[in-house]
Amino acid sequence: MSTPSPQFRGPRPRAHIRDIPAYVxxxxxxxxxxxxxxxxxxxxxxxxxLPGVVEASTRAVEVMNRYPDMGSVALYEALGRHLGVPVDHLAAGTGSVALIYQLLQAFCEPGDEVVYAWRSFEAYPIAVTAAGARSVQVPLRADGHHDLEAMAAAITERTRVVMVCTPNNPTGPAVTQAELDRFLAAVPAHVVAVVDEAYLEFVRMPDAVDGLATYRAHPNVVLFRTFSKAYGLAGFRVGYAVAQPEVAGALRAVSLPFGVSSVAQAAALASLEASxxxxxxxxxxxxxxxxxxxxxxxxxxxxxxxxxxxxxxxxxxxxxxxxxxxxxxxxxxxxxxxxxxxxxxxxxxxxxxxxxxxxxxxxx
The missing domain is CATH 3.90.1150.10 (Aspartate Aminotransferase, domain 1)
Structure with a gap:
């Protein structure tokens, strides 16, 4: 964002807004x-x-004069069945990137720290800065993998959130379950640990992360997932989080009202049926x-x-x-x-x- 000129006499945004890097x-x-x-x-x-998605979306378009279901009731119920989790453990958003913003808004005070690998998902530093928090970027290993030991060492008393992008965007490697378990054992219980699984469906490796088992074992773990990649709904913007109800409820509380459109909800439901x-x-x-x-x-x-x-x-x-x-x-x-x-x-x-x-x- 450009800095207002000294001659500008109008309203000025908060100082940290000028520091938000542009998403490319x-x-x-x-x-x-x-x-x-x-x-x-x-x-x-x-x-x-996927089969059935266009037809379901068209039916939703025909009633675009009506607001979407703000509670995403049908989508939550379908996701709950699909994942085997209670519906109050879910939070939907306009892509998993929106959930990153919601999480930081819900859990970070100005000046709090957010630890993540770098380079990783380009939206992380943007969302952290927008929340008034401070990025703590831990360099990747030379092979493009997360350096989880260094990330654990970077946690301080000001850390509120740590984020693990697996597979890592843009370099590609994923962490193993054993690596993630060791890392989570070093993360304090009051720190939110995000496991960002936007590319979950493409993982083919020994000891791959079982996100659902991990969130069940660690009350501070939040899973981020999306319909944009494997499901091919990038243009409709539907993502969801899986977390304990206290965390999921906080994400829903700060979400944009009616954010996930009727068409997007219909497309996501039909996509789940085309497994x-x-x-x-x-x-x-x-x-x-x-x-x-x-x-x-x-x-x-x-x-x-x-x-x-x-x-x-x-x-x-x-x-x-x-x-x-x-x-x-x-x-x-x-x-x-x-x-x-x-x-x-x-x-x-x-x-x-x-x-x-x-x-x-x-x-x-």
């Missing part, structure tokens, strides 16, 4: 004559909506992810273990150059200046082009 969304692809362009910059699902098709699509994307990763390693790239629907290129100062090379090939990727590029696993043709660009672009 994935760019759309550049149209290229005779070449299909692909967007691989936002970790979107390349598949169309067989969902698993088929996720398995196909995981197979593509693994194929792309193997091809990149064969070409000499040391890419981190990818457990989401994306791969990470640690390019440092060459990130913009690589992004430009991809753009020339008709695929747009997400560069992080001076650090690397994240590339979504998309359509097969798009993935093949990525591999071609990577083969021609010499690894560091």
């Amino acid at each position: 969304p994935g760019k759309p692809p550049t149209p290229r004559p005779g070449l299909t362009a692909y967007k691989l910059s936002s970790n979107e699902n390349p598949y169309p909506p 067989e098709a969902l698993l088929e699509r996720v398995d196909a994307l995981v197979a593509e992810r693994d194929r792309v990763g193997a091809a990149l390693r064969e070409a000499g790239w040391d890419v981190p273990d990818a457990q989401g629907n994306f791969v990470w290129f640690a390019l440092g100062d060459r990130s913009a150059e690589f992004a430009a090379a991809c753009d020339d090939a008709g695929i747009v990727v997400r560069p992080f200046a001076g650090e690397g590029c994240r590339v979504t696993v998309g359509e097969v043709e798009a993935n093949d082009r990525l591999v071609e660009v990577a083969r021609a672009f010499a690894p560091a």
